[in-house]
């Protein structure tokens with residue numbers, strides 16, 4: 001026996017150890033750990049190691065035994081409009097432009113104000129946290145109100161400084177949208193859970209001169225750009241008629257494409273356009289349920305992945321989905337990709353999980369902080385219980401996460417090491433408050449129901 005073997009083992013005091021049956025870190029090696037612990041201190045993941053070693057090395061203020069659970073990185077919703085929860089089911093079974101022009105925009109014109117956005121976003125944050133989503137990439141009016149709701153619930157948010165050309169209750173013209181966006185951006189500077197992107201709505205609502213301004217400000221402020229792109233065939237033919245080119249060509253010529261560019265949807269893409277997205281290092285936020293429900297089509301995810309385009313997953317808003325449920329999106333993304341490519345090996349489960357975690361973190365420029373369970377990253381974590389009879393037996397927890405589980409199997413959601421949701425209870429949200437929000441707004445919105 002050596003001298004060092006005789007010394008008492010150094011025990012490190014930490015805030016929390018989660019002892020999990022499985023840990024799926026969503027790392028570069030597609031690792032799966034069994035009987036592993038994740039050690040958390042001061043918001044950070046400080047160790048990931050076998051549980052028998054963790055018990056020797058660490059003394060924790062709290063130890064959570066998750067022996068029937070898989071621990072995964074918090075899911076990241078890469079494209080949503082959180083404040084549309086109160087419009088869930090208001091206009092179903094319509095194609096995008098009818099849905100927007102005849103239903104959603106009139107309702108938004110009449111109803112949306114700062115209070116509405118904060119209330120509806122609170123509902124969205126509750127839905128997302130309870131379903132294992134710890135971060136969302138948002139685009140809506142009154143971004144300040146979305147940030148307020150996110151702060152209250154403790155969820156992480158990447159919030160769009162939204163730009164449109166047409167007047168709304170929120171802003172009168174594109175410059176006003178930009179100005180208001182910058183005020184919001186300044187107000188949350190230094191907030192560790194809130195970050196920003198420039199969010200021009202779409203090529204059919206944004207002029208060339210506004211796109212140019214967006215690019216200038218994005219460069220000056222070091223922010224990414226998040227927009228809807230190539231969502232429908234109509235969008236493309238309208239662009240050809242107005243500008244003589246397809247939307248992606250137009251935004252490319254304006255200089256917008258680059259590694260900070262997130263295109264929501266990308267349903268209709270030609271092979272050379274996929275090459276272009278890859279060359280510029282752009283990201284696609286794939287929204288399978290919304291694309292199906294609005295009858296927009298099926299994004300060419302297999303070809304995007306083959307060409308090394310970073311694809312992440314979003315729900316879009318609750319008025320087109322009608323859920324903010326990343327589990328159902330992962331499943332749908334995997335199944336659609338296999339079906340559309342007639343290749344069952346396309347988009348395996350681990351890759352689907354990465355699209356919902358680390359790929360989204362990369363798209364938002366947050367992968368140094370979130371998106372995987374790795375030492376030094378923020379402890380944004382989700383425990384999912386895999387022992388319910390309805391999803392038993394479990395041979396492979398990664399397969400289960402994508403093909404068998406639902407959001408109802410989420411038991412715990414942590415953001416930056418803080419437990420924000422557990423077994424139906426939120427740390428900072430009263431169920432009564434959510435009920436009241438619905439009672440206030442549903443009668444106002446009912447008249448816009450299709």
Ligand SMILES: CSC[C@H]1O[C@@H](n2cnc3c(O)ncnc32)[C@H](O)[C@@H]1O
Pocket residue numbers: 081096100104105108139140141162163164201202228231290316317320
């Ligand atoms: C400028 S705030 C965001 C704006 O986008 C609208 N919207 C919601 N879902 C979609 C979609 O799938 N495509 C295009 N626009 C969408 C939302 O209603 C707001 O007006």
Ligand SMILES: [Zn+2]
Pocket residue numbers: 079080081228264316317
């Ligand atoms: Zn959208």
